[in-house]
Each structure stands twice: as structure tokens, then as C-alpha cells.
Amino acid sequence: MNTNKDNPPAIRVVLADDHDLVRSGIKALLGMIKGVEVIAEARDGGELVTLVDSLRPAVVMTDISMPGMDGIAAISQIHARHPEVRLLVLSMYDTVDFVKRAVASGACGYLMKDAPPFELEQALRSVMATGSYFSPAIAQRLLQPSEPTVDDELTHRQVEILRLIAQGKASKEIAYDLGLSPKTVDVHRARIMERLQINDIAGLTRYAVRKGLVKP
Template structure:
């Protein structure tokens, strides 16, 4: 039985670039008493526009989306509308992603494979206490921190690594940065040496894990 005392509906804007995933999450949310999905976005830019227009109570967003990603959208929403609470719903559980999300303005982080009851639990917790981290994420955050990418590489090496992870060849990187192809190759060799990685695929996985590029 519902409480006889009326409670305000929690208005949610949901963002995920996969229609099927977004529809599934919305279906679960419609079963939560007192929660209403007022709009859906497929990317970060659309999310920011909808939040600015609708001023919801809560944003639930994925991180990896085309164009403006979830992290950038969270930062922009926080800057413009700090009263809106933001909960990340992601398949990525690395500490780097969580810390980036929180630093940008997220107040909670939930895994996409979490049981349905945790979806409601996360919303109630974020609205009541201001934070929620799923158990697996909380456990990750308690573990000793790995060195950040900036701890391991120079600014120039980070710049080159991002371009490598985007699939660019040495000649393209050289053109973009105003360097010679030979200089780019030397930087790449030093990056691999510092990180103890032996191929481009491993460098790309490292860049994604450290949040240097979108998954």
C-alpha cells in the first residue's frame, strides 16, 4: 500500500546511446513508485539540452556515448545546473572512470549488470543522502590507487598516446602535432617501454582504462 502522505515524483532524464539498453532501463524505472522518466537522450549534447529545458531531479547517464560523452555532459550540467543530481550507469568499473565521473560532478555510480532492485536503491540513496556507489564500485575505491596516466607519461607522450588509441598512424600523428614521423616513432617506443606494453592493442586498452579516450 502506498503511503497516504503524498511525496514528490522524482523526475529522471535517462541517457544511453543504445536504444535497447535505454528502453530496458526505462521499463525498470517505470516500475519504481514515485519515479518518472521525463525524457531520454542518445548522447551527451542532447542530454545537456534536455536537462537545461526540463530541470529534472536526477540524471542517469552512461559514460560512453558518441560526440559529447557522459563525463563531459556531467561536467557541463554541474556547471550550469548544480542542483541536478547525476548517477552514472555504466559497464566500466575501473577506478579511473569512477574518479573521473565523481570529479566531473556525478554523485553515484551503478553497474549496468546490477540487479534490478539496486536501480531503485541507487535512486533513493542519491535523492536522500546525495551519494550512491554499488558494492563492487565501493570495493574498487577502497583498493590502493593505481598511478594515473599523467604520473607515468609526459604531456607529449599522453598527447601521442591518445592519437595512437584513436587509430592514427605515425604520419597522421606527425602531421597533427607538427612533428616528424621518426620523432613520433621514438615517442611511441618510449611510451611502450615506460608502460611495459608491447603492441598498439595494449596501448589502446590502457588509454581506454585510464579514461584518455572513449571506449
């Protein structure tokens, strides 16, 4: 006779990545792990937050750079609403800046997309058992000195505006998206340039890419 101990409940996972092929590959790998079930998939942060609100998974595995609401913003919202959900980042970015921003927002683990498949299971088991997992390469980087994060240098609103600037949007479009006036957006842009000591849009875009606000 089977007992609950013999057959523990499956680890319910929601997976988020804006690349369908990447997401399908990760889902296939997760499907090979005993006791793990991918219950839903999201293509962006907004969709991810909605799915977590309705499904209450045990674990969220999410990319950082996604269109619309990015992974960092989604992690922050999910952590605030559902602190019991384990939030594991699966990213191609390994800079200290990315990792610290993710952790500050509520992530409990960070795994590289080029990690060997066995590490995916190791990360899942670890966040469920101990509450955290950082791949060896990431743990090593966290011990190194780092430059200020984008959140150290800019306000939350400025980060939002910088991301949209780097996506090629004009002041009027940004104003519409954020419910601001174009003049207010222009003032923020000037302050962003002043704080970062960057004098053109191309420079702002390069900074946003380096900090992971937009994809290259």
C-alpha cells in the same frame, strides 16, 4: 483529501546511453518505480547536456562510454552549470579509475549495469535523500589502492586527442575536430607516447580501452 506530503512530486530523470536496447530496458525498470518519471533520453553526452539545460531534471543517469562527448565530459559540464542535479553513473566498468574520474567530474553515485533491479530504486532514493550512492562492490573497490587515473597522467587536451586516436582517426581528422593544426596533433601524440611510455598506436588504443576512453 490528498496533500502534497501524500503525493510528493515525481523524481524527474534524464537517461543517457548510446545503446537503444539498454536504454529502453533501464527506462522500463525506472517506470516501475513509484514516483519516478523518465522525462527524456539521450544517446550521447552532447545531447545529454542540452536536455539537462532545458529540462532541469532532479537526476541524470548516464553511461560513461558514449560517442562524441562521453559521460565523464557531460557530467563535468552539467555539474558546473547545474550543481543541484544529482549525477548517477550506470556503467559496465567497475575499475577504481572509472569511479574516481566520474566522482572528480561531479558524479554523486555509481551503479553497475549488472546490478539487481531493486538496486536501481535504492540508488535513486539514496542520491535524492543523502546526495550519494555507491554499490557495495564499488565502495569496496574504492578502498583498494589504484593506479594513476588518465587525468593524473595526461592533460585534458591530451585525453581528447588520445580518445580520437583510439577511435582510429588520423591527425588531419583530429585537427579538424579540435580546431588544431595537424602538426600540433602530432606533437601532442608524441608527448602522450612519451608520458605513457607506449610506442605505437595499438598500445595507445589498448590503454584508452582500459581507461574507458573508448569501448572495446
